Amino acid sequence: MKITVIGAGNMGGALVKGWCRAGLAQDIAITARTLATLERYTSVYPQLTAHTDNVQAVQGADVVVLAVKPWLVDEVVAEIQPALGTAVLLSVAAGVRHERIDVYAMPNIAVEYGEGMTFVEEASPYNINKVSELFSLCGHVQVVPAKQMSAGMQVSGCGIAYVMRYVRAMMEGGVELGLRPDEARQAVLQTMKGAVAVLEESGRHPEDAIDAVTTPGGYTIRGLNAMEDAGFTRSVLAGLKANEQKK
Ligand SMILES: NC(=O)c1ccc[n+]([C@@H]2O[C@H](COP(=O)([O-])OP(=O)(O)OC[C@H]3O[C@@H](n4cnc5c(N)ncnc54)[C@H](OP(=O)(O)O)[C@@H]3O)[C@@H](O)[C@H]2O)c1
Structure with a gap:
């Protein structure tokens, strides 16, 4: 499964490191605003593909993870939308809704060490299977109705x-x-x-x-x-x- 993580900061980066520890480095592309951020990951995991261009990074991806700050979500979705193809668009941005996003998830930074707690909002079985498969590589996953996502964020994301x-x-x-x-x-x-x-x-x-x-x-x-x-x-x-x- 090809994964692109848009915004390799604290949360996106923890997911990248968790998935790299699970052996997925060669299947992951990452993006950030600056090269300095990207080099922090590629220096440890040279198999990663790194871009400052989001559109290039999502080409051929099966799952695209949006991990930019909430106020950047609209802008980044508009930018990558034409290049997404059939990729599942997954967002971890707290409290942000967008019609193009397929799955919302709320992980915490312990995913980096394989001990994350991730709440995933109910979605189509195909999307839930793909996303659950990924998050379960770096911790525990719980699929919940939309009305429980806020509780999940408080107890685990902020918790x-x-x-x-x-x-x-x-x-x-x-x-x-x-x-x-x-x-x-x-x-x-x-x-x-x-x-x-x-x-x-x-x-x-x-x-x-x-x-x-x-x-x-x-x-x-x-x-x-x-x-x-x-x-x-x-x-x-x-x-x-x-x-x-x-x-
Ligand atoms: N931190 C947590 O524990 C946590 C938990 C659950 C969910 N979240 C969610 O995760 C998201 C990110 O939070 P964070 O704490 O990880 O923030 P962060 O550390 O500031 O990371 C954001 C990353 O996005 C990159 N970026 C900025 N503009 C971009 C663009 N246009 N295209 C691609 N990358 C871009 C930044 O690159 P540069 O480094 O080069 O500036 C940075 O690496 C938020 O929406 C938050 O709600 C966070």
């Missing part, structure tokens, strides 16, 4: 930044309590991995797993209740719902 803010807070606390920054970082990341393993392997609900960690009258329950007093759950929900009025 990865929310998780990183939690990591930062835990690191700062660890340092305040006496760990070195590198020790705190390692401890927080391994603890997160451990939490994910416990939930994935056991299939438990988080609150059920918490019960297994909290001794009545002990340290953990006091810490959890202090976090709730400071608005932990309320803050997470406020962050997730902050863009509701933008819809």
